[in-house]
Amino acid sequence: MNDLEERLRAALDARAQTYETSPTAWLRVQERRRGPLRRWGVVLVALPVALVALLVPVLLSGFQGGQVMTGPPPKPTPVGQALVIDNPAENRPMRLWFARDHEGALVFCRAVQYAGGASSDGCGSTFVNRESEAAWFEGSTESVPPREKVLAYGAARANVAKVTAVTKDGKRLDGALYRPSGAPLQIWTVAYPSTERIGRYEFAAADGAVLAREEPRAMLPASDQGEPAGPAVEMKGMSVRPYLTPDRTLIWTRGGREVGLNFVRAKDLMTNMGGRRYPVELRVNGDRWFGIAREGTAKVTLTRRGGASLEATVRTDPWKVGVSLFAGELPGSGDPYLEGFELVGHDASGKVLWREDHPADRPKWDPHPPIGEVVTLGEAKVWFSKVTLADGRTWDGLCRSVPGKKTTCDAFEPVATHYARRLPDLGTIAIGVAGTGITQVTAQKSETKGTIHAPAGAPLKIWTVPYPGGTETFDLRDARGELGMAIGGEPPSGCSVSPPVGRAATLAGGVTVTHQDGCLIMWRDGQQFTVEMRDFEDATYTYGDEIFTGIAIKGTGRVEMVYDDGSRLVAAATTPDPWGLGLVLFSTPAKKAEGGALVIGYGAAGKELWRLD
Numbered sequence: 001m002n003d004l005e006e007r008l009r010a011a012l013d014a015r016a017q018t019y020e021t022s023p024t025a026w027l028r029v030q031e032r033r034r035g036p037l038r039r040w041g042v043v044l045v046a047l048p049v050a051l052v053a054l055l056v057p058v059l060l061s062g063f064q065g066g067q068v069m070t071g072p073p074p075k076p077t078p079v080g081q082a083l084v085i086d087n088p089a090e091n092r093p094m095r096l097w098f099a100r101d102h103e104g105a106l107v108f109c110r111a112v113q114y115a116g117g118a119s120s121d122g123c124g125s126t127f128v129n130r131e132s133e134a135a136w137f138e139g140s141t142e143s144v145p146p147r148e149k150v151l152a153y154g155a156a157r158a159n160v161a162k163v164t165a166v167t168k169d170g171k172r173l174d175g176a177l178y179r180p181s182g183a184p185l186q187i188w189t190v191a192y193p194s195t196e197r198i199g200r201y202e203f204a205a206a207d208g209a210v211l212a213r214e215e216p217r218a219m220l221p222a223s224d225q226g227e228p229a230g231p232a233v234e235m236k237g238m239s240v241r242p243y244l245t246p247d248r249t250l251i252w253t254r255g256g257r258e259v260g261l262n263f264v265r266a267k268d269l270m271t272n273m274g275g276r277r278y279p280v281e282l283r284v285n286g287d288r289w290f291g292i293a294r295e296g297t298a299k300v301t302l303t304r305r306g307g308a309s310l311e312a313t314v315r316t317d318p319w320k321v322g323v324s325l326f327a328g329e330l331p332g333s334g335d336p337y338l339e340g341f342e343l344v345g346h347d348a349s350g351k352v353l354w355r356e357d358h359p360a361d362r363p364k365w366d367p368h369p370p371i372g373e374v375v376t377l378g379e380a381k382v383w384f385s386k387v388t389l390a391d392g393r394t395w396d397g398l399c400r401s402v403p404g405k406k407t408t409c410d411a412f413e414p415v416a417t418h419y420a421r422r423l424p425d426l427g428t429i430a431i432g433v434a435g436t437g438i439t440q441v442t443a444q445k446s447e448t449k450g451t452i453h454a455p456a457g458a459p460l461k462i463w464t465v466p467y468p469g470g471t472e473t474f475d476l477r478d479a480r481g482e483l484g485m486a487i488g489g490e491p492p493s494g495c496s497v498s499p500p501v502g503r504a505a506t507l508a509g510g511v512t513v514t515h516q517d518g519c520l521i522m523w524r525d526g527q528q529f530t531v532e533m534r535d536f537e538d539a540t541y542t543y544g545d546e547i548f549t550g551i552a553i554k555g556t557g558r559v560e561m562v563y564d565d566g567s568r569l570v571a572a573a574t575t576p577d578p579w580g581l582g583l584v585l586f587s588t589p590a591k592k593a594e595g596g597a598l599v600i601g602y603g604a605a606g607k608e609l610w611r612l613d
Contacts, residue, residue, distance in 0.1 A: 074102045076109060076123045080182030084365050088149030088191055088403030089141035090115050091335050092363045096153055096187050097180070099123055106184060108138045108155055115284065115337040117361045127155070134211035135160050135188065135203035145251075145258035146194035148286060149403045152201070152216065156186040161206040163188040168197040175201075176405060181503075181515075181579065191404020195257070230319040235327035236288060236312075242319050250325075252283070252290060259285040262292045264321045270294065279354035282343060284336060290327035297324040297353055299346040305339045305360065337361045368399045368409055372458030379403055380426050384458045387411040396459050398423060398433050414460060418484035420476045424492055426464075430474060432487065434461045437478045441465055444473040444486075505578055507587035509547045515579045520551060533581070538610035539601055541586075549587035551577075557604040559586045564597065 076099035087094040095111040105128065111121035124138060135156035142150050156163065156177060163175035175190030192198065203212040229248075232241040238254045242264070252260035260283035270292070271277055279294045289302060289312070300312040312328035330336065340360035345353045362369075368385040375382050380402045387397030387409050399409040410423045417437030425431060430443070434452065441450040441463040450465030465474060473488035505513040512523040522529040522542065529542040531551055539559070541550025548561055548569055554576075561569040571586040599612045 076101045076107055078109075079106070079184055081180040082111075083178050083180050083187050083406065084367055085151075085178075085189060085406050086401040086403055087112060087141055087151055089143065089147040089151060091338070093365045093367075093407070094141075094151075095121075095365050096189075098155075098183050098185060101126065110139065110153070111365070112141070113364050115335065115361070116358070117337075119364060133157075135163070135201075135214070136212070137201060137214045137216055140216065142194070145260055145285070148194060149191055150194050151189060151191050151404050152198070153187065153189045154201075154214075156188045156203055158186065159205055160186060160188070160203045160211060162204045162208075163190060164202045164204070165190040165192055165196075165198050166200050166202060167192075168199045171196070178406060179580070189404050191402075233315055233318050233325065235290070235315065235325060236329060238288060238290065238327055240290075240325060240327075242321065248321075250292065250321075254285075254288070259283070259288070260290060262323075264292070264323060266322070269322055280343060280345060280356060282356075284330070287330045288327065289330055289336070290325075292323040293326060293345050294354065295322050295324065296347050297326070297345040298348040299350070300324075300326040300328070301344050301346075302328065302336065303342045303344070304336055305341060338363075368397070368407060370399075371396075373455035375453050375455055375462060377426060377429060377431075377464060382426075382431070382462060384455065384460065385409060398462065400426065400431075402426075418476075418478065419460075420463070420485040420487060422474065422487045422492060425469070428466055428468065430465045430467050430472065432463050432474070434463050434476055435484070436461065438463065438476045438484050439479045440477050440481075442475045442477075443467050444475060446472075450474070503578055505575060505585055507549060507575060507585055509549065509587050509589050511547065511549045511587045513551075513577075513585055515577070515581070520577075520583075522549060524549075539599070539612060541599060541612070543590060546590050547587065548590045550585075552584050552586065552601050553610065554582045554584060555603050556584050556586075556601040556609055558602045558606075560600050560602070562598040562600065 079098045079100055082095045082097035084093050084095055090113065092113045092115070094113070095109075097109050099107050099109050101107050101123070105126035107123040107126055109121070109123040111119065113119040130136060136154050137152065138154040140150055140152040141147070142152075152165065152175075158179075160177065163177060165173040165175060167173070173190060173192050173196070175188055178187045178189070180187065188203075190201070198216050200213050200215050202210055203214075204210050227244040229242040229244045232239045238252050238259065240250055240252045243249045243251055248263060248265040250262040250264055251258060252262075262281055262283075270279070270281065277294075279297075280300075281291045281293075282289060283291045289310075293300060295317065298314055298316060300314055301309055302312070303309045310328050310330070312326040315325040317324060337358065338361055341358050343356045343358065345355075347353050368383075368387075370383040370385060372384055380400055382398060382400045385397050385399050386394050388394050395411040395413050397409040397411045399407055401407040412421050412433060414433075414435055417435040419435035420432060420438060421434075422430065422432040430450075434441070438461060439452055441452060442448065443450065443465045446467060448465055448467060450463055453462040453464065455462070463474075463476060471488070471490055473486055475486050476484045478484055507513065510524055514521050514523070518533045520531045520533065522531070524547060529549075531540050536551070539550060539552035539556070541548065541559075543561065548571060550559070552559060552574070556574055559571040559574070563569070569588065569590060571588040574584040574586045577583045577585055597613065600608055601610045603609050
């Protein structure tokens with residue numbers, strides 16, 4: 001992409017929030033740069049390329065008080081940490097955060113990396129006139145043609161406890177809420193299949209009362225507005241057909257759903273905004289790769305890193321528009337852009353006409369880079385990475401991402417080849433890590449055999465067993481059938497021990513408390529005590545190893561443990577939590593080996609606030 005295109009895209013992305021017009025106008029501009037088709041939910045009027053190019057300096061300059069500025073306004077200053085979350089539309093993390101613009105107004109910002117290396121970032125309009133609103137929609141990854149999954153997102157105030165997307169046919173899809181450290185508001189997300197049509201988003205308080213509703217902006221399929229210009233051609237389970245509108249377009253569909261577009265208007269055919277011709281337009285959607293290539297192309301091959309070469313089916317110019325069509329399958333899992341690949345076109349005699357090399361395109365905002373191969377388990381992806389603990393030590397960790405959820409990692413320190421550990425379940429799949437000596441896993445009650453995954457380049461193995469939930473014991477054995485470990489009980493906490501959000505709190509007795517995704521983790525001498533805030537009511541504590549420490553509701557000024565002999569252990573000093581959760585933390589050395597059966601919390605005036613029997 002040349003400098004003009006980079007500047008144009010930056011300008012249009014920045015201005016795209018302020019216009020409403022044809023749902024395909026911005027598509028035409030986007031497609032001309034050969035990048036993936038995306039928009040931020042609103043679009044720009046389509047203009048001739050030459051005219052748009054002339055407008056670029058004006059768009060970049062911006063306006064203030066009716067006067068043309070001599071340069072762009074200062075970039076908004078971030079407020080709090082950014083939320084890095086899986087973007088299912090691009091199979092890469094994206095960033096969402098709050099910032100203040102050059103006038104001090106609060107704005108919502110996002111940064112997206114597209115498959116193929118291009119990225120886009122920008123901030124929306126200010127939150128003016130939203131003071132009375134509990135939550136609102138900011139955007140989504142919806143696109144034309146659609147990807148399989150969409151991620152919608154927005155802002156919510158502190159009293160919002162649940163977000164739900166309600167489809168046109170009444171289906172309810174739960175979302176997630178996040179409060180990055182230092183952020184002035186919550187960020188909400190909902191991931192859903194692009195086949196669903198969302199009628200509204202609902203935002204509810206903890207007691208279930210609906211605080212706000214908002215209807216999203218809809219995006220129409222391009223074919224709904226098109227006029228066919230020829231018969232459809234079937235290739236690799238897809239259908240491709242030319243349309244006179246919008247703008248001389250080839251539309252690829254699969255199972256009735258649009259999966260790709262190519263613009264073939266004669267004067268702009270396979271030409272970038274700088275006027276330079278290019279030989280191929282590639283689209284990747286699920287397990288298909290397809291597109292158009294320069295006239296005369298009779299063979300197209302895609303060679304993945306590692307040597308696997310795939311050949312496409314080619315149809316040479318069935319509608320006499322000056323291009324060859326190609327379509328192929330992508331066997332197995334994996335993202336060719338993440339791995340890197342080479343695309344080559346040949347003529348009918350086998351001569352190479354063109355060649356494009358695509359280096360490995362690693363995610364820009366990946367906080368947990370993989371060690372070894374990534375394993376796909378249904379919608380989830382799991383991989384090994386390095387995790388830094390609260391005390392600064394670095395352990396191995398298994399990370400997992402699910403569309404629309406923040407990536408979490410669990411840390412562990414293996415001690416032997418038969419080491420094994422169970423981690424939080426992935427839906428109806430029990431999952432864990434195992435040493436190199438483990439080769440088989442079975443659920444005892446159901447006698448269900450699981451799978452041992454050995455990702456290339458990974459430090460350990462991953463074990464998985466499908467099971468209906470509840471209490472279950474899993475046997476892990478070596479190649480000789482000898483029992484390595486038996487793991488039983490309820491699934492472990494869903495809390496993660498990956499790097500914390502915000503600063504840690506330091507308490508008496510060498511206790512450190514960190515916060516991440518609705519969990520508080522208390523550390524002391526490498527041991528951890530985890531509290532899931534969704535299960536928290538008045539207080540919780542841990543006692544042992546000569547320490548009495550815990551968490552209590554705001555207003556607690558003193559916590560006492562009452563021993564069986566009537567004596568008391570007092571944690572008089574309480575520390576407000578630094579994450580804005582409205583809690584207090586307490587800790588004090590314990591002199592007795594065994595605790596009592598009663599713990600009481602008192603307010604500053606000495607009034608009893610709560611007790612745990």
